[in-house]
Amino acid sequence: MSSASARLLKLFEGHRLTPTQRRIAHCMVRQAGDAPFLSSVELAELAGVSQPSVTRFAVALGFDGYPALRRHLREPAPGTTGAGAAAGTRDAETDPYNAYQQAVHAEIDNLRHLAALLADPAPVERAGRMLAASPTLPVLGLRAASAQARGFAYFASKVHPDVRLLDEGGSMLSDRIDGCLRAGADVLLCFALPRHPKEAAEALDHARGTGLRIVTVADSAFAPVAHPEDLLLPAAVGTGLVFDTACAPMLLGRVLLEAMCDGLPDAQSRLEDFDARAAERGLFLE
Numbered sequence: 001m002s003s004a005s006a007r008l009l010k011l012f013e014g015h016r017l018t019p020t021q022r023r024i025a026h027c028m029v030r031q032a033g034d035a036p037f038l039s040s041v042e043l044a045e046l047a048g049v050s051q052p053s054v055t056r057f058a059v060a061l062g063f064d065g066y067p068a069l070r071r072h073l074r075e076p077a078p079g080t081t082g083a084g085a086a087a088g089t090r091d092a093e094t095d096p097y098n099a100y101q102q103a104v105h106a107e108i109d110n111l112r113h114l115a116a117l118l119a120d121p122a123p124v125e126r127a128g129r130m131l132a133a134s135p136t137l138p139v140l141g142l143r144a145a146s147a148q149a150r151g152f153a154y155f156a157s158k159v160h161p162d163v164r165l166l167d168e169g170g171s172m173l174s175d176r177i178d179g180c181l182r183a184g185a186d187v188l189l190c191f192a193l194p195r196h197p198k199e200a201a202e203a204l205d206h207a208r209g210t211g212l213r214i215v216t217v218a219d220s221a222f223a224p225v226a227h228p229e230d231l232l233l234p235a236a237v238g239t240g241l242v243f244d245t246a247c248a249p250m251l252l253g254r255v256l257l258e259a260m261c262d263g264l265p266d267a268q269s270r271l272e273d274f275d276a277r278a279a280e281r282g283l284f285l286e
Contacts, residue, residue, distance in 0.1 A: 004032035008073075009222055011061065013113075013236070016120060019228035021057045022221065023047050029222060036073035040066040103240035110236045110248040117234070118255065127215045127231050128259025132160070135184035138177060138212075140166040141191035142200045148191040148217070148246065152253045156260065158274050159267040169199035174206045181210050191253065192218040192225045193237060193246055201225050217252055 012025050027047035028035045038046070040054040043066075047054075058069040097105060118124065131137055137160050141149020146167040153165040164180050166173060177188070188207045192200055204214060204225055214230040216223075221234045235252040238245035261267040278284060 004035070005029050008032055008035065009220060011072075012222060013220065013234070015061055015221075016117075016123070017057075017060060017221065020049055020053050021060055022226070022228055024049060024054060024057045025222060026226075036070055038070075099240070103238055103245065106240050107238045107245055107247045110238060111251065114235050114248045114252060121259075123231065123233060124252075124255055124259050125262075127233060127256055128261075129263045130187045130213065130215060130231070131156075131189060131256070131260045132263030134187040136162040136164060136180050138164045138166055138180040138185055138188045138207075139191075140188060140200065140203060140207075142167065142169050142197045142203075144195065144244065144246075145191040145193040145200070145249075148193065148249055148253055149189075151250065152189070152191070152257065155254075155257055159261055159264055159270045166203070169197065169203075173199065173203050177203065177207050177212070178210065181212060186211075186213060188212045188214055189256075190214060190216045190218075190225070191249065192216055192223055193249060194219055194223075194244060196224045204230075215256075217249055217256065219246075219249065 008025075008029050017025060024043065024047045027043065031038070031046060035043075040051050044051045044054045055066050058064075058066040061069060063069040063072065137156065139149045139153045139156065141147075141152075149167050150165060153163050157163040162183065164176070164183075164185075166176055166180075180188070188204075190200070190204060201224060204216075204227070207214060208227065208229070214227065216225060216230050216232045218225060218232055218234055219237045220226075221232055223232075223234075226232055233252060233256070235246075235248035237249065238247070264270075
């Protein structure tokens, strides 16, 4: 990813954008090098939207209008040249935290960012109602996202009558999605984390083609699997270690479980039944 694309993604993160606005954002990321020099009319034509939509998009990002957004994009990124770069070097040299601590602090920042997004609970509450109302609930997560999908499915199966984990790719994945549809599914929950497998995008395309609605927990509102018709809930991953860390996506999954339980009138009784059976069988150490 180019530095220009990364800067745009950072600018867009944390904003609740409409499907039309997300379309504009996707277009700007694809045209990252030219974006600071496009007029609102040119950007509207490239994105296939109206010129007023571009203006509303800029306002949604906190600017007075599109010219202000374009001026912002034309300014050098902080810390990239001259004194800014030198200051950045000095900060790195005097950072009181070691690399492991920095990774933890970065995850704390991701969790704070998630908390800020959840100040508007409507998207998660809507997603919870959708998942609760689906007679069969497929949960998709491939490769790096498989742990998130498996964790969600494990807990969801305690309160939802039919949860089906889809954590393996291959030619049978579409068949399994079709089977969920025949069993009554009308929503598919997807966990999507980098690096995003091609199979995940193909599976989501197939699911949309069958008429399934998609709820996606992804590392960014502009992840490669994002689609304007989906309900996408973003939670950033940490990138400070050799392998990404996913505390925020995991926590968002638990929040989504809570919202789903709120939409299941018998969730509490199912949990109590499970606890009673677990006690009878001596499943857990006391």
